[in-house]
Amino acid sequence: MTWTPVAMRWPAQATQWLDDLEPAKNLAGSEALATAKRLAGLDGLATTSPGPVGPIAKAAVAAGRAAMAGQMGQAPACLVVTPFESGQGRGYQRYLSAPNLVQLMADKLLDGASGFALAVMFLSTRYDQLANALSRFNALMPIPALLRSENRARQLSRLENEKWELPSAAPLPGWGTLPLERCTVTRAAKRSLSGQLSALESYMADSSPLADLSALAGRKLAQADARNQQLKAVQDKLANPSPDAAMVTRLVGPGDGGELRRLLLSGSAPGHEWVLCAGLLLVGSKESLSFVQELVGL
Numbered sequence: 001m002t003w004t005p006v007a008m009r010w011p012a013q014a015t016q017w018l019d020d021l022e023p024a025k026n027l028a029g030s031e032a033l034a035t036a037k038r039l040a041g042l043d044g045l046a047t048t049s050p051g052p053v054g055p056i057a058k059a060a061v062a063a064g065r066a067a068m069a070g071q072m073g074q075a076p077a078c079l080v081v082t083p084f085e086s087g088q089g090r091g092y093q094r095y096l097s098a099p100n101l102v103q104l105m106a107d108k109l110l111d112g113a114s115g116f117a118l119a120v121m122f123l124s125t126r127y128d129q130l131a132n133a134l135s136r137f138n139a140l141m142p143i144p145a146l147l148r149s150e151n152r153a154r155q156l157s158r159l160e161n162e163k164w165e166l167p168s169a170a171p172l173p174g175w176g177t178l179p180l181e182r183c184t185v186t187r188a189a190k191r192s193l194s195g196q197l198s199a200l201e202s203y204m205a206d207s208s209p210l211a212d213l214s215a216l217a218g219r220k221l222a223q224a225d226a227r228n229q230q231l232k233a234v235q236d237k238l239a240n241p242s243p244d245a246a247m248v249t250r251l252v253g254p255g256d257g258g259e260l261r262r263l264l265l266s267g268s269a270p271g272h273e274w275v276l277c278a279g280l281l282l283v284g285s286k287e288s289l290s291f292v293q294e295l296v297g298l
Contacts, residue, residue: 076118076284076292079108080145083276084152098123098270098277105281109261113283116253117260118293120281123246123274127157130276133246137280140238140295149278241297249296251289 081104083096098121105119122137124130134150180186248270252263260283270277282289 074285074288076282076288077113078143079105079281079283080143080149081105081108081279081281082145082149083278084149095275096277097272098274099272101277101279102264102269105279106261106264108281109257109264109283111257113257113260114255115283115285116251116289117264118249118251118282118289118296118298119264119279120247120249120296121270122278122280123248123270124276125274126276127153127160129246130278131157133244134278136244137247140234141292143280146278146280247296249298251293251298254286 081096081101101121102119109117120137122130122133124133131150131154134146134153138147138150250264252260255263282292
């Protein structure tokens with residue numbers, strides 16, 4: 001067997017199916033014109049009659065939005081302290097023990113805060129413990145700074161576990177897949193056929209207006225049921241909570257910044273055995289903290 005010289009040419013046999021699309025393309029064009037004429041003939045003949053649901057739904061929506069605005073409209077001030085921030089963690093491992101974390105959050109109350117203060121501490125001794133504790137909280141209330149800390153702690157934990165593993169490499173040369181999408185012929189054919197295929201696919205899904213309305217109503221019911229199921233799943237998950245030793249919280253107040261600081265530093269707190277901690281401090285009125293207060297079980 002000898003080597004054959006390469007002659008670049010159009011793959012006529014492989015693209016023979018293009019000729020079979022011509023009848024369908026012609027039919028699609030004529031059908032589009034006929035559809036436009038039929039729609040023009042319906043002008044002034046079709047009318048709509050709104051049902052009684054509109055006024056009732058409008059009142060319910062107004063009441064629901066007012067209740068949501070009253071519950072969520074007063075956002076408290078938020079402060080996040082993590083061991084990965086500049087000047088917070090100590091040493092090579094960026095340690096931030098629980099007493100030092102409480103001191104940092106208490107000192108920040110002197111910036112002019114007043115009202116009530118709700119503090120949440122995430123206690124751990126390893127990066128994986130910190131990431132797991134933050135993930136449980138972020139699943140319900142994702143805060144960008146805590147999400148970044150969770151991701152960094154998880155990556156550091158993975159790096160700590162994998163740094164002793166020896167990498168393995170496959171022998172070269174290795175098998176791969178022929179990149180047909182890079183072929184000039186394939187790219188040109190794909191660009192020219194994408195519009196034609198989209199037009200033909202639209203006629204494959206052709207249906208009557210009544211069928212479309214029925215399908216739309218079915219989709220709305222399915223979406224409403226899915227949202228109800230999601231809410232019920234969250235409610236069932238939080239129905240019988242168990243205490244989480246990796247997260248502790250405390251509500252102090254009312255008072256000004258100095259009084260809140262004194263109340264936060266008073267009493268017993270987790271000790272220095274918790275060497276890797278993060279904290280969340282919320283300051284605001286009693287009403288603005290009510291949602292988070294109930295969420296954390298206070």
